Amino acid sequence: MKSKIVLFILAFLVWSLLNWVPDWQHLVVGVFVSIFVAYMTGDLFIQRPYVLRHPLRYWYFITSYIPVFLWECFKANIDVAYRVIHPRLPINPGIVKVKTSLKADTALTFLANSITLTPGTLSVDIDREKGILYVHWIDVKVKDIESATKLIVERFENILKKIFE
Amino acid sequence: MKTLRWFIGLVILAAIVVLIIIRPLPFLFYHGLPYLKFLGRALYIILLSCVLCLYRVWRGPTGADRIVAIDILGIMVVGLCAILTIPTGRSWYIDIGIAWALQSFISTLALSKYLEGRGFDE
Amino acid sequence: MSSVIGIVFIAVGLAFDLFGCIGLVRLPDVYNRLQAATKCVTLGTCSILFGTFLVVGFTSPGIKSLLCIIFLVLTSPVSAHAIARSAHRSGIKLWDGSVVDRYAEDKEGEI
Incomplete structure (x- = not known):
């Protein structure tokens, strides 16, 4: 109701x-x-x-999520434009596996959208039970789970945990 | 060899952009406001991007490439409608843009389900 | 004054749209194309819509373009995600120069 x-x-x-x-x-x-x-x-x-009754969640959403998201989005576009117009096409793609500790549906949706719009990463599939995201990365720097999690997920996970859970 | 192909493509694109900038415009964009000439050129640049998308639709090696290109084309038409709103002053162009965005989203989801090879009723 | 800032936003958006489409033509396989095209074209079109809002002000097309920004930011990553997942499940391989593919390894283990 x-x-x-x-x-x-x-x-x-x-x-x-x-x-x-x-x-x-x-x-x-x-x-x-x-x-x-x-x-x-x-x-x-x-x-x-x-969840919608907390006023503090809206405050966190406006002050900490939106500026970080816009800045990462802008950096992502500069990065893609540089890779596209470079003559030797400096890409090094691959699909890596990252861990997440979020549980709620809305938080996972926002995490996947943020990963897609930030530099060089695109979420391919999600495993709800184990809490695992498969991420396509245009410039693979590390291959194991822990360091990839530290590089990709952590800057959004803490903010989203404060907002949605 | 690869650098040569990159250079030829760069020269062709730069020539098209310069041609867009120096070309005279149709008279729709000549009355009133000072930035209308810029908006006319902006329409031509979006049409150039749409032609690049149509190249990928034409020569895509797999079906997924064609679906990606159609999705991107749908998002770009929204930008075209938004630019057309300013010089004509008709507010229903942006209505077309909103309807086009939602319809393109739903059709992309249906096409990806079709590509995966399962039924629509899951 | 606000119309000048709006024109600057529209010009930035046009440049990003063009870069996204060049990436759609140049990059080698489906996933890389999807990355370049989705990021650049989404932010470019949102920038064009925000520039339209700044030019026309708080009238009916301006409010509608703000709504359209929210729709685009919410829907276009979801459609990119759906295309990538269904392309991988329907058996399209990654590019030959790819480094690692954990998703295919895990699916091999399940089946």
């Missing part, structure tokens, strides 16, 4: 942003559409609604 209410609020927010500057006719239609969407697909949306 709580998950349906959260989805209703989110859908209504997206509807009123899509009809910017909203007047009352748009808002009435939006209430009906959001009730329909929340009734049909509300159970699939969030597993643990009590």
Whole structure:
């Protein structure tokens, strides 16, 4: 039930942003559409609604996750542009295995997205039971699990653990 | 040999970009604001990127290369719609962009399921 | 003033789009192409949309372009992940110069 209410609020927010500057006719239609969407697909949306009640999590998300993510994303683009226009194509690819200690679904999704958009790495597959991610790395520096984990995962894992768990 | 091919490709790309910059524009971009000429050239550069994507669709050795190129093409059309919003002043171009992004995402997921060789109902 | 900053954002985004597409043509196999194309084109298109928002201001297309940035950042890594996983499961090999492939080793052990 709580998950349906959260989805209703989110859908209504997206509807009123899509009809910017909203007047009352748009808002009435939006209430009906959001009730329909929340009734049909509300159970699939969030597993643990009590997490959303902490205000400190939003604060961590804005102040520590977003600046780190944007800076890594920008570095990734400079790195890829350098590799692409270099005449000898300096790549050294391979698939390595890294460990993670996160458990929640949302945290794993955000970790995989962050790995995909940061320099030189792309998440290929995930093993939920053992907590193992398979990562394609465009410039393999180390091959064993521990040092690869230290190089790829750790800068996001601590932040995401504070936010989502 | 490899360096020679790189040099030829660089010369061809630079020639196309210079041609885009010095070419006169259609009259749609000549009224009003001072940055409209830049936006007209920006449209041509995005079309050049789309042509590079279509090369990969044409000569992809495997099916996965073609799916990657189609996905990238879908994201780039969103940028094309966003640039078209500014000189024409019509807000429905960005609506087309949002709808195109969501539809391209769903079709990419369906194509990758098809590539993996399983049914759609998992 | 904000329109000038928006134009600068649009120019940076165009350059990244072009680099991503050159990478799509030059790099040797599916996974490397997927890396270059996904990173460069996602950030390039998000930069173009943010530049559009700065040029048109808080009007209806500006708000819609901000929504479109959120959609793109959430969806394009997921589709890249799906393509990479299904390409590896359908048996497409890595490039010959690749160093290591732990995923194939682990799958051999399971089957």
